[in-house]
Amino acid sequence: MTRSHDMGGRFGDGNIPIKLKDGRFIDDEPVFKFEWHAKALAVTLAAAPVGKWSIDKGRFFRECLPPLDYSRFSYYEKWISALVNLLVEKKLINSEELKNAVNEIQNNKPYINQEKHYHPDMLKPEDVSITLGRGGPSKRADLKKPRYKIGDIVKTLNFSPNKYKTGGHTRLPMYARGKQGKIILHHQSHVLPDKSAHNLGDGQEHLYTVEFLSYELWGNTNGNENDIVCIDLWESYLTNDSF
Amino acid sequence: MIKKINTKKNNTENIHHSHNILPEEPELRVKALETLLVNKGLVDRNTLNELIDTYENRIGPKNGAKVIAKAWVDVSFKERLLNNATKAIEELSYTGRQGEHMVVVENTYEIHNMVVCTLCSCYPWPVLGLPPSWYKSDEYRARAVREPRKVLKEFGLLLDEKIKIKVWDSTSEMRYLVLPMRPKGTEELTEEELAKTVTRNSMIGTGLPELIND
Numbered sequence: 001m002t003r004s005h006d007m008g009g010r011f012g013d014g015n016i017p018i019k020l021k022d023g024r025f026i027d028d029e030p031v032f033k034f035e036w037h038a039k040a041l042a043v044t045l046a047a048a049p050v051g052k053w054s055i056d057k058g059r060f061f062r063e064c065l066p067p068l069d070y071s072r073f074s075y076y077e078k079w080i081s082a083l084v085n086l087l088v089e090k091k092l093i094n095s096e097e098l099k100n101a102v103n104e105i106q107n108n109k110p111y112i113n114q115e116k117h118y119h120p121d122m123l124k125p126e127d128v129s130i131t132l133g134r135g136g137p138s139k140r141a142d143l144k145k146p147r148y149k150i151g152d153i154v155k156t157l158n159f160s161p162n163k164y165k166t167g168g169h170t171r172l173p174m175y176a177r178g179k180q181g182k183i184i185l186h187h188q189s190h191v192l193p194d195k196s197a198h199n200l201g202d203g204q205e206h207l208y209t210v211e212f213l214s215y216e217l218w219g220n221t222n223g224n225e226n227d228i229v230c231i232d233l234w235e236s237y238l239t240n241d242s243f
Numbered sequence: 244m245i246k247k248i249n250t251k252k253n254n255t256e257n258i259h260h261s262h263n264i265l266p267e268e269p270e271l272r273v274k275a276l277e278t279l280l281v282n283k284g285l286v287d288r289n290t291l292n293e294l295i296d297t298y299e300n301r302i303g304p305k306n307g308a309k310v311i312a313k314a315w316v317d318v319s320f321k322e323r324l325l326n327n328a329t330k331a332i333e334e335l336s337y338t339g340r341q342g343e344h345m346v347v348v349e350n351t352y353e354i355h356n357m358v359v360c361t362l363c364s365c366y367p368w369p370v371l372g373l374p375p376s377w378y379k380s381d382e383y384r385a386r387a388v389r390e391p392r393k394v395l396k397e398f399g400l401l402l403d404e405k406i407k408i409k410v411w412d413s414t415s416e417m418r419y420l421v422l423p424m425r426p427k428g429t430e431e432l433t434e435e436e437l438a439k440t441v442t443r444n445s446m447i448g449t450g451l452p453e454l455i456n457d
Binding site for chain 2: 005006007008009010011012013014015016017018020023024025027029031032033034036038039040041042043045046047050055059061062064065066069071074075076077080081082083084085087088089092093095097098099101102104105106110116117118119122123124125128129131132133134135136137138139171172173175176185187190191193207209211217218224226227228229230231232233234
């Protein structure tokens, strides 16, 4: 099974929320619509070096928001809510402190800690540029020879590939399970999200881009049968047993 | 014994509900968390300002437009870009977070590329900045893979039936940037002028470059 975030191909969503003028797209959206959007992004990025969770764990915590919350929350509400849960899980904050913080703000008496000590891994303003510029590459040394090569026909698993944790994180979308495709790119070995999201190490595997015919995914009812969907998939998501 | 196991399990599940301790209003939710983290010495307020300034003013689609314009005028750069995008883009110093592993996909008369992330909202930050809200919307995430032509039509982009659409679902840390075709009648334009024709949507695949009418 899957979670609310896995929505590729879902029916029921309306028009893309964009503005057109005389049939032309209008691009006038500010980077941050509200100040709290900016703060939600910044707090999340600043907390990462302290919390030291992997990008996959961060994503998994957003996916694990209760389905009702996931659906009604805007993008940055998901971020901030998942961040609270990550910080609580890491025991960097607790519910008492959260309640107190809310009380102080509501009573307009924000508490200011004069003798504050700084966490040794706190991101300093002067390190922002270098930290962002470095990023967090997911490419790792190859542990094994690749099982597939460009041009190979493969089939995806027809269930969640995460064999380490029930309901765990994975990057094989529901709409592409049990489908046949062709390997078009090979990206060498990358951290396996299914492990990395659950503190199980990098578990690197060969990563491929697999192209699927629109017809294979949706039947011939959705537009042009020449169209293609390309998906990045790890080796353990794929099989060629039946070929 | 059985009871004990159940309690533990419930606690694990509850981790994903901790956010409910905070009030519903997102503004208050963010403020409470920010105050708490600053007070505990976990984040620094100046760092927050620096991060906001970076994404508000320094990193955005203008970076990507420079990459595209350079590829249009410099054949050997284009070759490097299509062979190893991460390295080629590094020549222009657009590196790092959410652009660690780049792939550039080229539009031709036969193929039109478009990019989505159905599982979250993966997007190449160093070259395009933060994603616009439509890119993060349920509507785009759900529909782009199933009915790309209808989606493109909503953007005002009507493609010939013969053109094959390739939708790239960004499920890994590979980040995709579309290299659109250089518009006709731009032979006289400089690299800088060309960059101005490169819209954000043309690099995601939901639009084409646009000539500015004087």
